[in-house]
Amino acid sequence: MTTIGIDALGLATPAFDLDLTELAQARGVAPAKFTIGIGQDVQAVAPSSQDAVTLGAAAALEVLTPANRAAIGLVVLATETGVDASKAGALYIQALLDLPANLRAVELKEACYGGTAGLMLARDYVAAHQQRTALVIASDIARYGLATPGEVTQGAGAIAMLVTAAPRLLALADDSAYRSQSIMDFWRPVYTDTALARGKYSTEQYLKFFADCWADYQAATGRTLADFAALTFHLPYTKMGLKALRSVLPQAAAADQERLQQRFDLSARYSRQIGNLYTGSLYLSLVSLLEHDATLQAGDRIGLFSYGSGAVGEFFSATLVPGFASQLHRADHEALLAARRQLSVAEYERVFTDKVPYAAADYQADPAYFAGPFVLTGVTNQERQYQVR
DSSP: OOEEEEEEEEEEESSSSEEEEHHHHHHHHHHIIIIIIIOOOEEEEOOTTHHHHHHHHHHHHHOOHHHHHHEEEEEEEEOOSSSSSOHHHHHHHHTTTTSSSSSSEEEOOBBTTHHHHHHHHHHHHHHHHTOOOOEEEEEEEEEEOSSTTTTTEEEEEEEEEEEOOOOOSEEESOOOOOOOOOOOEOOTTTTTTEEEEOOEEEEEHHHHHHHHHHHHHHHHOOOGGGSSSEEEESSSSSHHHHHHHHHHGGGSHHHHHHHHHHHHHTTTTTHHBBBBOOOGGHHHHHHHHHHHTTTTTTOOEEEEEEEEEEEEEEEEEEETTTTGGOOHHHHHHHOOOOHHHOOOOOHHHHHHHOOOOOSSOOEEOOGGOOSSSSSEEEEEETTTEEEOO
16 A cells, blocks of 8 residues: 655744743743743734735745656645635745646645644545645644734744655655544634634633544544654644643653653744644644654654544544655744744734724735745735735
8 A cells, every 4th residue: 555644844923923921921920821821932923015825935935956856746725714715825825836736735624623624635636646746735824813812822934834745754654543523613704804702611612622532532443542653733722732742641651651741842932932723723733743853763652632623533544654754844843933033012912903994995014024935015906916036
């Protein structure tokens, strides 16, 4: 049977960030509430010249080569902050990256679960077309509003995944356990760019979906925590994933508990520095784990829990393949984060409020914040204007 999985992972995030200790002080909150209680240290800040398209294209650029471009037969953009209610953002990305015309380009939505939906769609596509490659992009900008309870869990960025037969990074197992149920824990009406959330209820549902999916997975596979080198989680904020991990750790022996806890901490490092990527949050956790743990070995099984409010949950696994370390880009990603410019709280608030309007009026993005390989320069005659830099 042909192995199908993730051949490469790319990461993009805006060139600006906000120190959450400074935000806490400005909001009259003890910094420990953000850095310990929520588990976040720094938050990526996206100016209006960055959106799900520009960030997604930037992440994809990292994994594309002249050799693999021609093999791409499917481009999936998973996002809950799409730029158009009809046209797929994947088409804008196709144009920015100058990808071939003989491919399918679509956009998927189911809150933060969309990235996993895209990955599973890509896996099935490659199974049927083993000479072709699928490009899955999970790209989002999480916005809750200034001085709101969710402000500390904002963020922005994108993860790109190349899905192929005979992958050089991770082999996907066909072992998913999943649940779906219509609930109202988090949603965003079409007339606003800020989300509505019932925070406590959403956390409860996240934990319930994890418990149910994990129980279903164990029943179907017979596996226990001892079978996993690490568990990775959707991390809208890192404390949420930690709660899920702690809910099952008592099932494991002491040595397994220690290993899983240590590797969770490594998987949360990038999330603590970037924030919430919505569809990309689980895969940011995966990238962080792989790039910060030098003890992982080929054959190690990694568990992944995906959750999207509304709600859909899925638990599945993937196995590291021989030579996987050559596919990682830790130095590049650490340089990307180190090069960001920190904004004051006042400047962050100005950037946050300068946004593409939900209206027919023309709009010009501020060139002072143009950064990265692709930018949205503005909107003219209700058409978004993108630029390759």
